Amino acid sequence: MSAQTAAKPLPLASAKRRPALLLAEFDTPGGIVHACEKIRDAGYTQWDAHTPFPIHGMDKAMGLRDSKLGWIVLFMAIGGLSTGVSLFMYMNGIDYPLVIGGKPPAAWPASVPVFFELTILFSAFGAVFGMLGLNKLPRHHHPIFESDRFRAATDDKYFLSIDASDPKFDAKKTRALLESAHPGAVELVEEEG
Amino acid sequence: MSAKQPTGDSANRVPRIKEGGPLSSAWKIFAGIGALGLLGAGAGYATDSKRFAFAYLFAFFCFLTPALGALFFVFTQHMTKAGWSVTVRRTAEFFMAGLPIFTILALPILVLAPTLYPWIRHSAEHGAHHGAEHAAPAEHTSLEALAIEKSALAQDHAAPAGEHETPPNAAKRATTEDSHSPPATAGAHGSAVERGEPAAGSEGDPALEEAEEAEHAAILKHKSGYLNTTFFYIRAVFYFAVWTWLSLSFFRFSTEQDTSKKHDSTTKAQNLSPLAAVLFAITLTFAAVDWIMALDPLWYSTMWGVQIFAGSVVSMYALVILTALSLKNNKLVGDEINVEHFHDLGKLQFGFLIFWAYITFSQFFLIWYSNIPEETTFYNRRWHEMSGAWQGVSWALFFGHFILPFAVLLSRNVKRRIHVLPIGCIIILVMHFVELYWIVMPTIGPLSISWIDVACFLGVGGAYLALVFRSMTRHPLIPVGDPRLPRALQFEQA
Incomplete structure (x- = not known):
């Protein structure tokens, strides 16, 4: 535990940390599809799903329109x-x-x-x-990589992230909404700013 | 994986055409049309046997090509172990199952082959005069007849039998001749100038004509190892034997599985499909050469078989989409064939449409660019000759068989809107018939649609479709015993 903490560069005392996004982890494809439908119906716009493989019906669950x-x-x-x-x-x-x-x-x-x-x-x-x-690429960094948990997105976990820039984003309410979809974990990812 | 699951109803119900229900008597209507058409075709034969022979060849290919395309679809699906297409594969299987009837429908072509193919007439005469060889100038070979026939094409065919011209035409022709050719050639040959043929001069000069004819005879003699009547009929028997065997086998594998539900039918179909692919490629290519390219035995194109293949496949997709849609619109199938299947069929149709354009343009491009007289005859006849009578059809093919359906079918949304998709299919199907008309009919003269063409088209089409729709009433409309059926039912575009 202490080794892990030491490996991570400690944030400077002066640097401000502000919330970047809320990350919810799911164990099954069905779980994340269901969660996406909830977020879609709640009217969020700045959010995304991260899965190890394409999931049928995801476009519909996320309410994505045809690509430009x-x-x-x-x-x-x-x-x-x-x-x-x-x-x-x-x-x-x-x-x-x-x-x-x-x-x-x-x-x-x-x-x-x-x-x-x-x-x-x-x-x-x-x-x-x-x-x-x-896809707004190339970019050098994305705050979602601050989360160690997120590495499993290329392995066996399914993630849903809601960006803090979303007009409907509210640290408490959004977290409550995500938790109502029964995720394995919910994490607030912060970035320096 | 997704929320989409087949309803219990559609999983247990076997979709069939019910007695007295929609489409149950479609085959009778087609049989009636076919009988009337064949009667008309018979009358056409009695009226003008030559016109009948060519019209019948056109009609025969209009329906043989999609039937062969259906065989191609079925064995490619087995070869790739495709899961998505299982439900629509049955629709194609019905069209494939109509293939054996072409063995009977081909009889007029095989009987009238001497009328259709100049090389048969030539080899018959050549065999008779074998000792004399082809050098004797007084000898009237069929090639000479062919040359006369060709120059007669340039005349106004609207005049009955090409004998009598209406005064304005004759006057126009006379002025053209006066300014361009010596008076001695006035008559049938003079119009070659109008056609702008490079070899126009040879038609006026008997010595040159003889030399050209001797050369043509030498070419045909060289080709007689392949183009001889015995081998021609042996090949025809081989093609029909292969097509009948393959179509009946694949159809039996699929339909016996409906009740037996055994996996080994699928295994058998999979094992047969690579051999089927090889046999299909060989038979279709050589049949296209034997029955269409040999209409002008001096012309050749190494891409010919592929061009006929491309047309076969693209027209088959159009027919299968239209038929599957009518099954769906008549509520004979439910969610088993849904928008995802139409989207994929539409994509394949679009792909093969581009393939058709690529092949046909490449053939034209190479011939046009190298500009060798014996190769350019095909396009020259469909562009400059006969006062450009076929030029409009050539343009129509360019726009109607490629530009228009390309624009219509390009969008993903069109392929997924099952009310718009059939528009593209109908354009493709109609233009496929136009293409075959454009391939076959210029051989005998300028563009003039005769009732004999229509009668033959309805006769062959009616007979074939009657068989297709009759087998549709006797078997389930989707392969209910196929082990991959669940994959087709859950299929969704990623």
Whole structure:
């Protein structure tokens, strides 16, 4: 016990600690799905579930709407396609018309592979960077890692975290709400600030 | 895992088409349509046997392709031990179970093969004149007939039998000829200029024509190891034997399990499916070459089999989704087939739609780019020849078979809205028929839809669908004995 305390850097006396989030631990997937439905119905917005594997029906239990990622990818795909088409049409059709392989200038079927590849390239960029952006990544640290308990999220425990920035967050009431879902443990995670 | 559980009702009830209930007499309606269609087709044969032969080939492929696609779906599901698709697999199995009837429906094609395939006519004549070889200039080979036939295509087909032209057309043609070709070629050959054929000059010059014909004869002689009548019929028997055997086997494995509930039916189906995959790939590819590509024996494309395969699979998904939806809308199945299954079928349909576009464009792209005359004939005929009669259909395929359904089916929400999804399926199905029409019919002339085409289409389609819907009334609508059924019932998109 004492070794564990010593290993952790002691907070400076002057540093203020403020609550970052409330963390509830569950032992079963059913337990966390049920808890998520409660939090969803209570109207919280800044919260998340952390599980070792995807759980069917979780989107519905959390009340998640469709991801915006599809629209980002579609927008980027159209951008990639029009980049390809206009690049080719301008260069080979207007700026420097050139007969290649006996084809007239701006013979578009020859460039369909280019149109296709640019569409895919832009879409892939949109998907990867859009996903990172929507997840607010990259970031160096998240207060949830202050909790030692949370390590089990990649092993055999299921966690629900409610961010302190949520407008409905209230240390006492929120804790009571979480406890009503019968979690294994509830922990208040603090961060320096 | 999730809260979704099959209700006790749907788990115990065996979904069937009940006597006198919805869809119970659908097969009779199809049988009636088929009988009327085949009667009409018979009248078509009596009127114009050549038109009938091509119209029938078109109709035959319209329904053979989704039936083969259904066989593909069934064995891929077994091969991958798929759990999600068990409930909808039965719908595909019904379409697969109709395959044996094509053995009978193929008879007109096999009998009229000499009308359809110029190489048969050629080999018959060539065999007769074997001693004389092909060099004798006076000899009228079928290739010469083919050449004349081709130039006749350029004439206005609206005129009966292509003999008499209406005065305005004749006048227009005369002016074209005056400005472009020597007066000696006036007549049937002159219109080659209009078509913009690169080889147009050879048609006017008898020496060049002979040389071209001799070359074609040499090519056909070279191909006669494959393109000869004996081997042609042996292959046809082989294809139908394989398709009948595979479809009956897979259907029996699945339906015997409905009552026996034994796992070894699933094992048998799994063990057969790799062999089925190999046989399917070989038979479909060679059948596509034998029955469609050989319509023009001098033309070839190594991607041909894949193109027919892509169309088969995408049209099958459209048919299976539409049929499963009608089962659901008629309350014949409940939650066993739900939005999750339609979503996945829709995804696969969308994927194979893109695959179709990829394959068909690649074939066009390579032929267009290399621009070798013997390869470009296929697209030239569907673009420039016959005054561009088929150009509109070519554009329609580009937009209707790819751009439009792509846009409709792209969104996840469309695939999950079972009132919107069928719109995409209907577009795909209709365009699949248009594609086959576009593949087969330009062989005989410009675009003109004849009642014989319609009669053949209804005849073959009615006969096939009657068999499909009849087996639907006799078996449960989902494989109730399949050990993976619970996985399909609980299936949910992650």
